[in-house]
Amino acid sequence: xxxxxxxxxxxxxxxxxxxxxxxxxxxxxxxxxxxxxxxxxxxxxxxxxxxxxxxxxxxxxxxxxxxxxxxxxxxxxxxxxxxxxxxxxxxxxxxxxxxxxxxxxxxxxxxxxxxxxxxxxxxxxxxxxxxxxxxxxxxxxxxxxxxxxxxxxxxxxxxxx
Numbered sequence: 001x002x003x004x005x006x007x008x009x010x011x012x013x014x015x016x017x018x019x020x021x022x023x024x025x026x027x028x029x030x031x032x033x034x035x036x037x038x039x040x041x042x043x044x045x046x047x048x049x050x051x052x053x054x055x056x057x058x059x060x061x062x063x064x065x066x067x068x069x070x071x072x073x074x075x076x077x078x079x080x081x082x083x084x085x086x087x088x089x090x091x092x093x094x095x096x097x098x099x100x101x102x103x104x105x106x107x108x109x110x111x112x113x114x115x116x117x118x119x120x121x122x123x124x125x126x127x128x129x130x131x132x133x134x135x136x137x138x139x140x141x142x143x144x145x146x147x148x149x150x151x152x153x154x155x156x157x158x159x160x161x
Contacts, residue, residue, distance in 0.1 A: 009026070024089045054118075061126045074143070097121075099118050102117050102120050
């Protein structure tokens with residue numbers, strides 16, 4: 001795993017991402033793995049069922065399905081998470097870790113129950129997003145993608161304030 005992490009860091013660095021963004025992205029990969037492990041433990045199938053639950057999470061916190069989000073960012077085959085700003089990554093991580101935690105706590109049995117858990121987890125991040133947007137006075141869902149982000153300094157989140 002350490003070699004693949006080092007390779008990912010080199011690849012992202014070569015593409016022009018900031019160290020802070022790279023660290024966030026690697027953490028988001030870890031959180032996503034924990035969530036998909038939780039889903040697998042409950043018999044959720046990789047592929048279509050993962051995609052449905054992921055769409056529910058995105059729709060809940062960002063107001064867009066994965067397809068709509070990619071279109072908004074002008075993406076075709078590119079990875080959506082690789083094209084998120086720091087804020088978007090953090091909110092997506094909050095949605096996914098919340099979904100995992102709610103799943104562990106409630107132990108859903110049916111796919112329908114997993115869909116409800118995904119919605120609830122996404123809504124945790126939606127609440128945070130809406131509060132941040134209220135404070136900032138603008139949307140944090142950005143049309144920026146990797147190409148535009150590599151040409152600018154990615155926004156930094158300061159958790160010390």
